[in-house]
Each structure stands twice: as C-alpha cells, then as structure tokens.
Amino acid sequence: xxxxxxxxxxxxxxxxxxxxxxxxxxxxxxxxxxxxxxxxxxxxxxxxxxxxxxxxxxxxxxxxxxxxxxxxxxxxxxxxxxxxxxxxxxxxxxxxxxxxxxxxxxxxxxxxxxxxxxxxxxxxxxxxxxxxxxxxxxxxxxxxxxxxxxxxxxxxxxxxxxxxxxxxxxxxxxxxxxxxxxxxxxxxxxxxxxxxxxxxxxxxxxxxxxxxxxxxxxxxxxxxxxxxxxxxxxxxxxxxxxxxxxxxxxxxxxxxxxxxxxxxxxxxxxxxxxxxxxxxxxxxxxxxxxxxxxxxxxxxxxxxxxxxxxxxxxxxxxxxxxxxxxxxxxxxxxxxxxxxxxxxxxxxxxxxxxxxxxxxxxxxxxxxxxxxxxxxxxxxxxxxxxxxxxxxxxxxxxxxxxxxxxxxxxxxxxxxxxxxxxxxxxxxxxxxxxxxxxxxxxxxxxxxxxxxxxxxxxxxxxxxxxxxxxxxxxxxxxxxxxxxxxxxxxxxxxxxxxxxxxxxxxxxxxxxxxxxxxxxxxxxxxxxxxxxxxxxxxxxxxxxxxxxxxxxxxxxxxxxxxxxxxxxxxxxxxxxxxxxxxxxxxxxxxxxxxxxxxxxxxxxxxxxxxxxxxxxxxxxxxxxxxxxxxxxxxxxxxxxxxxxxxxxxxxxxxxxxxxxxxxxxxxxxxxxxxxxxxxxxxxxxxxxxxxxxxxxxxxxxxxxxxxxxxxxxxxxxxxxxxxxxxxxxxxxxxxxxxxxxxxxxxxxxxxxxxxxxxxxx
Ligand code: BGC
Numbered sequence: 096x097x098x099x100x101x102x103x104x105x106x107x108x109x110x111x112x113x114x115x116x117x118x119x120x121x122x123x124x125x126x127x128x129x130x131x132x133x134x135x136x137x138x139x140x141x142x143x144x145x146x147x148x149x150x151x152x153x154x155x156x157x158x159x160x161x162x163x164x165x166x167x168x169x170x171x172x173x174x175x176x177x178x179x180x181x182x183x184x185x186x187x188x189x190x191x192x193x194x195x196x197x198x199x200x201x202x203x204x205x206x207x208x209x210x211x212x213x214x215x216x217x218x219x220x221x222x223x224x225x226x227x228x229x230x231x232x233x234x235x236x237x238x239x240x241x242x243x244x245x246x247x248x249x250x251x252x253x254x255x256x257x258x259x260x261x262x263x264x265x266x267x268x269x270x271x272x273x274x275x276x277x278x279x280x281x282x283x284x285x286x287x288x289x290x291x292x293x294x295x296x297x298x299x300x301x302x303x304x305x306x307x308x309x310x311x312x313x314x315x316x317x318x319x320x321x322x323x324x325x326x327x328x329x330x331x332x333x334x335x336x337x338x339x340x341x342x343x344x345x346x347x348x349x350x351x352x353x354x355x356x357x358x359x360x361x362x363x364x365x366x367x368x369x370x371x372x373x374x375x376x377x378x379x380x381x382x383x384x385x386x387x388x389x390x391x392x393x394x395x396x397x398x399x400x401x402x403x404x405x406x407x408x409x410x411x412x413x414x415x416x417x418x419x420x421x422x423x424x425x426x427x428x429x430x431x432x433x434x435x436x437x438x439x440x441x442x443x444x445x446x447x448x449x450x451x452x453x454x455x456x457x458x459x460x461x462x463x464x465x466x467x468x469x470x471x472x473x474x475x476x477x478x479x480x481x482x483x484x485x486x487x488x489x490x491x492x493x494x495x496x497x498x499x500x501x502x503x504x505x506x507x508x509x510x511x512x513x514x515x516x517x518x519x520x521x522x523x524x525x526x527x528x529x530x531x532x533x534x535x536x537x538x539x540x541x542x543x544x545x546x547x548x549x550x551x552x553x554x555x556x557x558x559x560x561x562x563x564x565x566x567x568x569x570x571x572x573x574x575x576x577x578x579x580x581x582x583x584x585x586x587x588x589x590x591x592x593x594x595x596x597x598x599x600x601x602x603x604x605x606x607x608x609x610x611x612x613x614x615x616x617x618x619x620x621x622x623x624x625x626x627x628x629x630x631x632x633x634x635x636x637x638x639x640x641x642x643x644x645x646x647x648x649x650x651x652x653x654x655x656x657x658x659x660x661x662x663x664x665x666x667x668x669x670x671x672x673x674x675x676x677x678x679x680x681x682x683x684x685x686x687x688x689x690x691x692x693x694x695x696x697x698x699x700x701x702x703x704x705x706x707x708x709x710x711x712x713x714x715x716x717x718x719x720x721x722x723x724x725x726x727x728x729x730x731x732x733x734x735x736x737x738x739x740x741x742x743x744x745x746x747x748x749x750x751x752x753x754x755x756x757x758x759x760x761x762x763x764x765x766x767x768x769x770x771x772x773x774x775x776x777x778x779x780x781x782x783x784x785x786x787x788x789x790x791x792x793x794x795x796x797x798x799x800x801x802x803x804x805x806x807x808x809x810x811x812x813x814x815x816x817x818x819x820x821x822x823x824x825x826x827x828x829x830x831x832x833x834x835x836x837x838x839x840x841x842x843x844x845x846x847x848x849x850x851x852x853x854x855x856x
Contacts, residue, residue, distance in 0.1 A: 120179030121429070126420045129178045130413050137175045138416050139398040142380070144367075144390030145171035145182065151392055165238045166203065167195025169370070169491065170389045172423065180420070181428045185288070185367075185388070188244025189260055189276070190487045190628065191494040192234040203436075206233055206443040206629065207486045207496035210606055211245060211272070213454035213625035215262035216647035216719070218756035219780045220275040222450055227279020229446045234285060236438035240426035241286035241332055245276040246492070247320045248295045248336075250607075250651045251700055252666040254570040256298040259488040259606030259626060263650035264701030264716065266316055267775050270323025277328040285427060286331030289324055291369055292356070293317050293345060295336035297692060298569045299667035302372065303679050305339040305691040307854045310847070312697045313340070314804040314811075318355065325360045331422055332365045335384050337372045342682060342851045346373035346384045350847035353383040359844055365422045374679060377407045385415035440497070444630055451627035451634035452643035453754070457620070457720040458611065458653075464598045464619035466641025466722060467511070467555075475514045475549035476503060477588055478581075479539055480561030480604050482521050484631045488606045490566020496629040502559055502602065505632025509640050514553050520545065536561050538580040546587050550595040556588050557639075558618070562605040563626070571669050575657050576610045589617040602635060612655045612713040623647075641722060646754040646780070648719035648825065652702050652712050659712075661696035661704050684853065693854065702826045703771035717758050717775070717825035723749030723786065727757075727830035730822045739796045739835050743822045745781050746789035756780045759794040760821045760829075761801060766814030768803045773821065776800060794822070798837055809846035815839030 119128045130138075145161055146154070161174050161182035172183035187193030192205040208214075208230060214223050234242045246257070250264040262269040277287045294306040294317045308317060324330060333356065335346035345351055346368045356362045367386035373379050376387055376394045380401075387394050401407030423429050457465070476482070486499040506513055524539045538560075549556065560581055564570045577585070589599045598619040603609065606626045615621060622645070624635045637643040657663055667688040683690045696704060702716035728744035745755050757780065760773040777794035784790060801818065802811035814837075821832040 118178060121420065121424065123424045126417055126424070129420060130416055132178055133175065133416070135399050135402050135409065135412070137177070138412050139395040140173045141175060141180065141416055141419055142385070142387055142398060142412070143173070143395045144386060144388040145173050146390045146392060165194055167193070167495070168239065169193065169243060172386070172419065173390075180423060183240045183423055183426050183428055184238055185241045185243055186234060186239040187491045188230065188242045189246055190492060191230055191496070192237055192239060192242065193491060193494055194237055194239070195495055203237065203495065204440070204497040205237070205494050206440060206447055207494040207499070208447045209451045209454055209628045210259045210487050210492075210626045211262050212259050212606065212650060213451060213627055213647070214276070215268055215272045215650040216454040216456055216625065217450070217780070218268070218648055218778055219453060220271055222453055223272055223275035224279040226446060226450050227276040228282050229443050231280035231283035231285055233438040233443055234280070235283045235427055235432070236435045238428070238434045238436070239285060240428050241288055241422075242280055243288045243290065243334065243491075244280070245273050245287065246290050247273045247324065248291060248293075249316055249320070249700060251296040251694075252660055252662045253575060253608040253657065254572070254666060254668060255296055256564045256569045257488070257490070257492070257566055259564065260492040262320070264652065265650070265775050266319035267323070268650055268778065270320035271778075273320055273324040274327045277324055277330045281328070281331065284425070286422065286425065288332040288334045288367065289321065289330045290334035291336035292321055292333050293336055293351065294340050295338055297667055298567055299670055300689045301567070302337040303339070304689070305342060305682065305684070306694060307341060307691055307850060308694040309697055309806060310809075310849055311804045311806050312694055313848055315698050316700055322360055325356065325362045329363060331425065332367055333362065334367050334369050335372060337369050339682070341848055344373040347375055347378035347382050348848075349382040350845075351382075354845050354847050357383060365418045377401045380407060380411050380415055383415070385418045447628040448630035448633050448637070451630060452637050452645065454625060454647040455627065455634065455638055455645050456623040456647040456649055456718075457645040458623055458714055459615060459618070459621040460720050461619045464600060465622070465639060467639055471554045473512045473514065473553040474506060475517050475553040475556045476506070477517065477541065477556060477584060478559035478561070479521055479524065479536060481557065481559040481602070482518065485561050485563045485604050485606070485626050486629050486631055487626045488563060488565040492566065499629050500632035502557070502632045502635055505634070505636035506639070508633060509636045509642070511636070511640070514549060517545070517549055536563070538578060538584065540580050541584050541587070543587050543591065546591045550591045550597060553597070555597050556592050556599045557602060558585055558588055558599065559602040559604050560609070562607065562609060564606055569667055570607065572657055575608070577614060582614065585614050585617050600639070604631070608651060608653055610656060610713070611653055615713065641751070644722045644751055644753040645719065646721060646756065648717050648756045649714055650716075652705050652716045653714040654705065655711055655713050659705065659710055661699050662694070665693050665695050667692070698771065703774065706826055707772040712827070715825045715827040717756070717823065718828070719756070719825075721749075721753045721755065723747050723751050723753040725753075725755040725824070727822060727824070730820070730831045730833050732820065732833040732835055734835070737798055739798065739820060741777075741794045741820050741822060741833060742791055743794070743831065744789050744791050745784070747784035747786055750786055752783050752785050754781050754783055755824070757792045757794070758823045758825070759796065760823055760826065761796065762819040762821065763801065764814060764816030764818065766816070768805060768812065770803055773826070775826070796820070798840065799842065801837060802840070802842065808841075809844055811842040811844065813837060813840045
C-alpha cells in the first residue's frame, strides 16, 4: 500500500511536470496561447485587480506577496505566475506619483507638482509634456507601471470638488493638455490612465449620479477631450467613470466604451473601472470595460459563475483578458526593469518650481505694483495660508510630498524681510484646518490696530487667501465667496496701507474659481497662484520679485457670481442630502442633482455661455497679464490639405522678457444649429521673447473641427459659408481676424447615448 501511494505521487509529479512544461509563459507574441492555457479562475483573477482593501487571509501566497509591491499604490493587476504574468502596479496622479511611504522602508516621498488646472493655465503644451516626462520618470523609478492620470473632465461648474485635478472648461484646451501630459509620461515607456471617462462633473453622489446629457453636449463638450487624446496619443489605459450617463453606468455602457471609444475613435488600449465603480461586473465585461479595479473576490466569483452558467460568454472574458495582457507586456515590470527607488528629487523640484510660475495668472497689476521694486524690502504678510501654503487638493490626487514651501519661506529664500510680529500672531493662532468637512480655512480676524502697526513698519502688504477641496465632496457656495473675515481683512489692509501710500498684493492659493468681482478693486495687484505643488512659495516669490514673468492665462471664466453659470440651476449647490462616494442605490430619479443631474445648459458651458449671452464676467476665459506688453500683427491665412492656417506675429513691446499665449477663436456663420458666439479652435505660446523681439505663431484648424453635432441626423455638420477666425489675447480681447470661406461637409456617426425617454424634450 505504502509503495503504491509513493508510486501514485511520483506519477502525479511526472504528470504535473509534463503539463507545466507545456504551459506557455507570457511573451509579447504568445498572448493567445497564454489565454488558452489559463483557467477561468486565473482569468477572473486577472480581471479583478489585486483586491486592495479586501485582503483575503486565504489568498494565494503570490497574491499576498503582490500586495507588498510598491506600497501605497492604488491598484495592481494580479500576478499569475503559472503563465508568467507579473504583478503590474497602478498608481495615482495627476500632480505627481501617488504612492505612500511605509515606515522603515525606503524613502517614498514623491515630488508634488502643480495641479492640472495650473498646468493648463500655462497654455504651453511643450511645458506640460516636459512635466509629464518628469512625473513619468519618477513613477517609473518607484516601480509604477501605469500612472492613473491625467484627469480630464470638464469644469462644468466651479463648485465641483475635483476641478483642481481637471484642466479646463474648454474641451480643446483640456484635450491638448491631455495629449501633452500623456505623451510626456508615456515617453518613459510606462502607461497612463486617462480618467474619468466620462461626464464625471460632480462629487455629490458620485458613484451613482445619473448625468442626463444631450448627445450634442456629450459629443462637443464632455467626450471631446477624450476623443482628442485617444486619437493623438493612444493612452495605454482609460478609466471609466463612476457616474451613469443617461441611465447607464459609464463602466457598463457598450455605447460609450465600445461603439464610441473603440469603433469610432479607434482606441486600442485597455479600459479599467474607477475604484469600485459600476454595479454589474458582467455588464462591465460585455461593455468592454476590461479591468475591474481594485477588485474583490466576490467580483471574481461572479465572473467565474457567469461563465460556468452561461450568462457570460467566455469569449467576452477572453477578449478583455487579451487587452489586459497586451497592456502587461508593455510594462517595465514585465520587461524586468530594475527601478532605482531613487529618482532625482532635486531636479524634479526645480521642474515643479519653474513650471508653476508659467501657470500663475496675474489678474491685476495697477500702476505696475508688481514686480516688487528694490524699495519693497519689508513685507507684512497677512492671511493664515501665507504661512501654510496649500500645494494641491485632497483625495487620490494628493501627493506624499517631502515638504511644502510656504509663501513665508519663499519670500525669505529671496532675502525679503517678512514682519516677524505679524508672523508670530498668525503662527500663534490655533486655526482649525477644517471646518466640518469643507476644508474651509478659518481666517483669523485681524485687529485694525495691528494693521496700522504693520503699515507703519513695512513697505507693503501681501494677503493670501486659500481654498482647498478634493475628492468625495463638492465645494459649497460659501467657499466660492470670501468670508466676512476675509472681506474685512482685504478692506482694512488696503485702506490702511493705501492711506500710508503703500501697496497691497493679494495672492490666491486656490484650486478653483472664487468670487473676485466684489473686492478686486481694492488691492493693487492680484496673483492667482493656484496650488502650485511643493515649491509653491518659491514659485510665487519668483513672480513677485520679477525673477519670473507670469505668462499664465485662465483656462476657465471667473464669473461675477455663481448663479451666472447656467449650470448653477442644475448642480448640487449646498445640497443637504449627504450621498457621497460609497453609496449606491438603484436607478432613481428622486432627488434632483443628487440621484440625477440634468445638463440643461447643453453646450453652453463656461465662456460658450458667458460670451454668447455677453454677460459681464470678472475675468474672461483666456485672460492673464504679464510684466511686459505684446503687440499682435495683422493675421494672415492660407488653406492647406483641409486645414485653415492662421499666422500672426507677436512682438514684445515692453521692457522685460516674457511669453504670450495666443488664442484662435472661430465665429461660424448662421446655420441650422444654434452655436456659441465663438469657440476656441487653436492656441499657441511664444518662446521667451526679449524686449523688441517677435515671433510668428502658427495656428492650424482642420475644417472637420469646425463641425457641430446634429442630434437629428447623428452627424458632425460643418455648415458652408464665411467663418471669422479671430486671433485673441483672451476670449474677450480680439486682436485681429481673417475671413475664410468654408465648404459644407457632413460626417455621420453612430446614434448612441441618447437621452432617456423620461427626459426627452
Ligand atoms: C478616484 C480615481 C483614482 C482611484 C484610485 C478613485 O476614488 O476617483 O481618480 O484614480 O480612486 O485611487
């Protein structure tokens, strides 16, 4: 008996050896063979990610091991060692590489780069590409295979909690910035995940909200930036969004993920869910959402069960597994890249410091209050945030940075003397960082006697106002307006300093739009510094001192007030119902702006609305000042191969070197469809122009991109007729135009993503 048992064991070993000898190990060119060799359990394992928060005591040792790879990474693709599939690591962005330090382990600090909103304010695709390249290098050196960035949703409303992570209210600017970012990161041979596809424009009830959007607004506004980046950069992965679009979860929508993304735009990469997004794993599989992140073992069990009971076709699973494996074989981990865990943090700090200055927007500069003159030696620094700068927003877009340079430190680093008494008062003030969950900073009431002291003893004042927002929760309206204390502060400081003939500069350390109209007359200068990453205070000081000349322009409109946005009628402003990220309900149309949000404004988002209605704005889209001035020559135009090419000479007519962002808006002739008065169709930025120097900027528009989407015929329609191409310094500052005759054209596409019957007008 004993002999027999041994004999059986030996036979089994031989069998297993001979089976495993036949099992293919993953290579670039044997994906089909590997899929054939995989069990359904292994396929399900691969699809559902590495179960970040569901660490299962009984999980296989190789899966447990994979949890230790790159601590703090948001997700992983499960390894399947039997067929040679390694664990692939997915880490957050966009403002850097979002991994966490682990006590006793290597130094896992990551460079905190400027928020995306600042990057798009540079209007400089070369700069953004360079930042992307550096972020990608850092991620790769920490062992990351795919960076979960950039986020490219549209700034539909100023109170969306995650606008700081997004680029713009305009899809062309967002799309081109995304191209630059993706090209930069992917030049390191690591992947990106462009997110959140699509229409993820509010955080309230974000996992369940049903965005009710016309197919025209989808095509022209909410999908456009994704279309641009997919066609121009082929990001390795796309992350589907949490929300529903016209009743269907984005991650479960074949119309979105297959018909539009793959069939129409030719996307070849992998699609993953946002973390725990959607409700029905089988529906996600069928829709073409290849990966379910971060994955639970229940989801894996559902896939296995679905295949076994015939409700989920294994061919669908295989198709998705193939796309995952096509991703895996491109990764550094698969290629055996030996990462250093030691990126060049010093060099990266220099990149963030320099790039941040180019995205800061000088909103006001009366009588050349800035840059500081040699007389401005002693500065009274007001506003609690001056001493404690916000480097970025909260949530998954936050970065575990090594430090943040405050404005205080930034000024000191440039030998500017900051009033120590004012500093001591602020530093002694025990301000709660958070009021409730709004992250609203609690500004300290400032006694006028102290301001009088400050005005007597200093050459000028700087006040910083700050705002921080983030994932899971939208901003509230009181976050948009200055608080009473802040208003008092700017009123009293400007009055008292002006009485002493001294100037006051306001710095806005914010992640999104705030109200400026009611107080902007008071200070002499306003610098919108955004949240500029870990070197923020140094970057601001570079601009204040004139070491850097600001060249940022607004990627969104600063309205007079919140209700001027049409979308304010349909956005969860100060919504009392508390449904946030983790709540999932069935499809319900119960609570407006929570369960469902009607995008009633259609395509009239941002300047498309303000400019068409000719509403007064505080600062228009595309606006920003410089320490120098620019003159635009007369534009010329030619047509070549379906493109309209406008050229304009831009000359630096001031006294210091500077860069200018040049915009091209197009006014279409009247046609069948209602259109915005103008739309941004191209942009460019000069190099650093010395005083007196000029440069020809070339702005090209393909005539296909003049089309609007006609819902009745499901077609992109370019009306024939006379189009005006306007070269401008902002959406409200035209500098010259040319008229071009365009022939009509029509391009039919699929009739998909229509409004649900209950919402059809
Ligand atoms: C966010 C994504 C992020 C993911 C992983 C989600 O909550 O919406 O942007 O990439 O978490 O951290």
